[in-house]
Amino acid sequence: MTAAPHPASATATATAIAAAVRAGSVSAVEVARAALYRIQAANDAINAYTTVTAARALAAAAAVDRAVAEGRDPGPLAGVPFAVKDLFDVKGVPTLAGSKINRERPPATADATLVERLEAAGAVLTGALLMDEYAYGFTTENAHYGPARNPHDTSRICGGSSGGSAAAVAAGLVPLTLGSDTNGSIRVPSSLCGLFGLKPTYGRLSRGGTYPFVGSLDHVGPFARSVADLAAAYDAMQGPDPRDPAAAGAAVALVAGSLGQGAHGLRVAVADGWFRTAVSGDAAEAVGMVADALGATRTVTLPEAERARAAAFLITMAEGANLHLPDLKRRAGDFDHATRDRFLAGALLPAAWVQQAQRFRRWYRDRVIDLFGAVDLILAPATPVTAIPIGTEFIELDGVRVPARPNMGLHTQPISFIGLPVLTVPVHRPGRLPIGVQVIAAPLREDLALRAGAALEAAGVAAAPVAKGFADA
Amino acid sequence: MTDDTPPGMAAYMDSAAALIGLPVAAAHRAGVLTNLERAAALAALVMEFPLGEQDDAAPVYTP
Numbered sequence: 001m002t003a004a005p006h007p008a009s010a011t012a013t014a015t016a017i018a019a020a021v022r023a024g025s026v027s028a029v030e031v032a033r034a035a036l037y038r039i040q041a042a043n044d045a046i047n048a049y050t051t052v053t054a055a056r057a058l059a060a061a062a063a064v065d066r067a068v069a070e071g072r073d074p075g076p077l078a079g080v081p082f083a084v085k086d087l088f089d090v091k092g093v094p095t096l097a098g099s100k101i102n103r104e105r106p107p108a109t110a111d112a113t114l115v116e117r118l119e120a121a122g123a124v125l126t127g128a129l130l131m132d133e134y135a136y137g138f139t140t141e142n143a144h145y146g147p148a149r150n151p152h153d154t155s156r157i158c159g160g161s162s163g164g165s166a167a168a169v170a171a172g173l174v175p176l177t178l179g180s181d182t183n184g185s186i187r188v189p190s191s192l193c194g195l196f197g198l199k200p201t202y203g204r205l206s207r208g209g210t211y212p213f214v215g216s217l218d219h220v221g222p223f224a225r226s227v228a229d230l231a232a233a234y235d236a237m238q239g240p241d242p243r244d245p246a247a248a249g250a251a252v253a254l255v256a257g258s259l260g261q262g263a264h265g266l267r268v269a270v271a272d273g274w275f276r277t278a279v280s281g282d283a284a285e286a287v288g289m290v291a292d293a294l295g296a297t298r299t300v301t302l303p304e305a306e307r308a309r310a311a312a313f314l315i316t317m318a319e320g321a322n323l324h325l326p327d328l329k330r331r332a333g334d335f336d337h338a339t340r341d342r343f344l345a346g347a348l349l350p351a352a353w354v355q356q357a358q359r360f361r362r363w364y365r366d367r368v369i370d371l372f373g374a375v376d377l378i379l380a381p382a383t384p385v386t387a388i389p390i391g392t393e394f395i396e397l398d399g400v401r402v403p404a405r406p407n408m409g410l411h412t413q414p415i416s417f418i419g420l421p422v423l424t425v426p427v428h429r430p431g432r433l434p435i436g437v438q439v440i441a442a443p444l445r446e447d448l449a450l451r452a453g454a455a456l457e458a459a460g461v462a463a464a465p466v467a468k469g470f471a472d473a
Numbered sequence: 474m475t476d477d478t479p480p481g482m483a484a485y486m487d488s489a490a491a492l493i494g495l496p497v498a499a500a501h502r503a504g505v506l507t508n509l510e511r512a513a514a515l516a517a518l519v520m521e522f523p524l525g526e527q528d529d530a531a532p533v534y535t536p
Contacts, residue, residue: 216532307522310515317512329495341504344497345512348489348505353516359524361531418531 008034010172010473011466014080014229021079024068028079032061032124035081038173038473046149048167050086051093052127060124075122077236082176085165086128088112089209097211098131100144101327101334112209114178114237121236126174129164133336135213136320137161138188138408143336147390150193151467152434156387159189166193169223172466176224176233182217183312184412190424191382194434195464196230197223201443202419204250208243214319217416225464227453231256255447263455268296271380274305275411278397282435283381286427290379290437293461294452300371300378308364308414311357318354321346365418372442377452379437381411382424386433415440423449425456428463482509
């Protein structure tokens with residue numbers, strides 16, 4: 001049996017760190033120092049961080065240690081180092097959202113709600129993480145700040161738009177990060193970097209104090225290397241928030257205690273149709289392994305999924321562009337070339353297209369919700385392929401050469417379109433590039449997806465080891 | 474601009490951009506057109522789907 005890793009090491013889980021800090025067997029400062037050292041040592045290679053908040057991290061860690069010494073409760077995530085996609089407000093830092101334009105903004109005057117909540121739980125913020133500009137991408141190849149590099153193979157992409165969030169966890173820099181997901185931006189990097197990633201139900205976690213992209217579709221959520229860690233972070237972050245209209249009435253449904261209930265008795269089906277097209281051998285194998293482990297023998301059809309993806313695309317273009325319209329008018333040249341023309345085009349879409357897309361969304365949502373009468377969980381690929389080399393323009397799917405970047409989110413887009421909760425599970429295939437599977441639940445049933453994830457992890461079907469080359473730090 | 478560009482697309486781009494006061498620099502025209510074409514192909518999928526008067530827009534406003 002392998003000894004548990006030291007709490008200050010790269011492979012320690014958040015759960016283990018918090019237990020050790022709470023017990024006083026390791027100091028939060030030692031854990032924070034070790035994380036900051038790893039960040040400094042690795043960031044040139046993977047380009048995950050855009051800002052490192054070293055002084056803040058050490059001060060927060062010292063405060064946790066004082067609480068422990070004084071017999072006060074330091075919180076369920078005591079001493080856990082974390083970081084956030086750089087669209088989350090961090091007090092004293094301009095919120096870059098992956099852009100050059102936002103460098104000119106004044107520093108944030110308050111933390112984002114989820115940053116506040118994780119800190120209140122004792123976690124220690126280490127900095128802000130690289131993303132595609134304004135979240136409009138699936139690869140985190142950022143023209144201003146460079147690409148985020150996949151710790152499993154640094155010539156390859158991390159996925160996006162939360163690429164830095166995934167890279168930081170996959171490289172063992174910190175055990176917990178936050179990202180956002182509008183059309184796939186938590187699920188795609190989770191898949192390509194081999195992590196557990198949770199995109200909760202739309203409106204479950206507050207977007208308060210985050211720089212937006214598409215109000216209709218934006219979600220926020222955590223990345224981690226274990227389901228228990230994900231659940232602990234998710235529980236600490238839940239609760240209503242008047243700062244985010246979509247989360248103003250968010251219900252709290254704690255999950256950490258129910259993970260052990262397992263997946264037995266859950267009705268699980270594999271999505272067919274659209275979700276079986278443009279799927280590589282790797283992706284099909286991964287879905288098959290999860291299906292077998294969960295006893296999923298049947299399939300389910302999400303009707304008109306291709307249309308759903310098209311509608312999500314149009315809504316994204318229109319809302320994203322409208323948000324940026326003043327800058328598009330005055331300084332289009334300051335945008336990343338990868339986002340600029342898409343935003344410009346989005347500003348010009350006929351209202352008829354966008355309005356119809358929102359009406360179709362209601363129709364599609366009603367039909368998909370009906371399916372959950374007969375199934376508890378639906379499985380689908382998280383990405384069509386494993387991580388492609390940085391700079392790849394085209395990939396081949398179903399024998400057809402297609403643009404690589406927009407097609408990364410082929411199977412994620414129809415799901416986030418209607419705000420269903422999704423856990424991405426990294427399928428354990430030793431010696432192969434990582435790839436994940438979407439475990440999709442009905443609205444507000446994150447608990448079922450997480451129970452299935454925990455069962456897959458316990459069975460060794462899903463695993464998120466720190467990438468080779470980073471694990472010994 | 475490719476041979477496949479719908480004939481009216483460039484004219485639409487210019488008119489719509491002028492209408493909302495959005496300059497499209499010469500260097501960006503081709504990219505914007507490509508993206509409008511992509512959007513048009515996706516919009517065709519959405520627009521051809523029959524919806525009835527019961528099919529309200531998904532977002533519901535709460536005062």
